[in-house]
Amino acid sequence: MPTLEMSNPAALPADWRDFVALTKPRVMYLVVFTGLCGLLAAPAMPPLVLGFTAILCIALGAGACGALNQWYEADIDAKMRRTANRPLPAGRMDREAALHFGVGLGAFSVLLMGLATNWLAAALLAASILFYVLIYTVWLKPRTAQNIVIGGAAGAFPPLIGWVAATGQVATLPVLLFAIIFLWTPPHFWALSLFVRSDYAAAGIPMLPVVSGPETTRRQIFIYTLPMVAAAIAPWPLALTGAVYGISAAVLSFVFLVLAGRVAANRATEPADMGPEKHLFAYSVFYLFALFAVLVADRWLA
The missing domain is CATH 1.10.357.140 (UbiA prenyltransferase)
Known part of the structure; x- marks a missing residue:
């Protein structure tokens, strides 16, 4: 300690x-x-x-x-x-x-x-x-x-x-924004931790790749991506945003889901072979920036 x-x-x-x-x-x-x-x-x-x-x-x-x-x-x-x-x-x-x-x-x-x-x-x-x-x-x-x-x-x-x-005051839309980031964090951070897990192991930090291994971590990344996608698209059918946000969120989330699927299918154990994990980590940062930027654009265009 x-x-x-x-x-x-x-x-x-x-x-x-x-x-x-x-x-x-x-x-x-x-x-x-x-x-x-x-x-x-x-x-x-x-x-x-x-x-x-x-x-x-x-x-x-x-x-x-x-x-x-x-x-x-x-x-x-x-x-x-x-x-x-x-x-x-x-x-x-x-x-x-x-x-x-x-x-x-x-x-x-x-x-x-x-x-x-x-x-x-x-x-x-x-x-x-x-x-x-x-x-x-x-x-x-x-x-x-x-x-x-x-x-x-x-x-x-x-x-x-x-x-x-x-x-x-608090409203439904910002609560959904909270949920999006909350659900986005595990796949974002676990993608990073997969190719730096030796650091966490050396420091004694029980990150999921260290405790449960890469296969379980990759599966969890895909599982958490599913509710994240649902939360990201939800403001549109709930009539909290317009089509600009809804369509953009669907496209951005589809790409995220595909990349998470590639991570789930990867069996590499060495960081040099973890291209899908690195791609997902990089895209996850862009995803959140783009999603929130489109939200603001949608609200201001309404």
């Missing part, structure tokens, strides 16, 4: 780039984008400055999650090749600084969201941060192969938060 000791007692002074790296900016792009789409798809638009502030708060909240995750998992990150050069395991920052940065960023984002928009949006933002840090990072990730299934809820909050920041 991680301790409060520094991974490297001779830590070098951190600069601004290390604090940016703590926020996991590559992950933040998708979080901010889906939050923005939730806000833009809402029936009522807040003033520009308040809308910008709401998205800024979502970004800061996501950054807080990244910083606290890296604070807690510094020892684990040091054991994995793809994370060993992060500020903490590389010894460029001490863990106390990362902890204070993450807590301060999270508290500020929630307070600012409440003051700028409404306290329901602030409460959802706080819930997403606490869920990611306490439920996923601290409890689920080191204990169960189903960590990403339940923990995926943390990344599903942004469109719901964006909608509530604009309207002050």
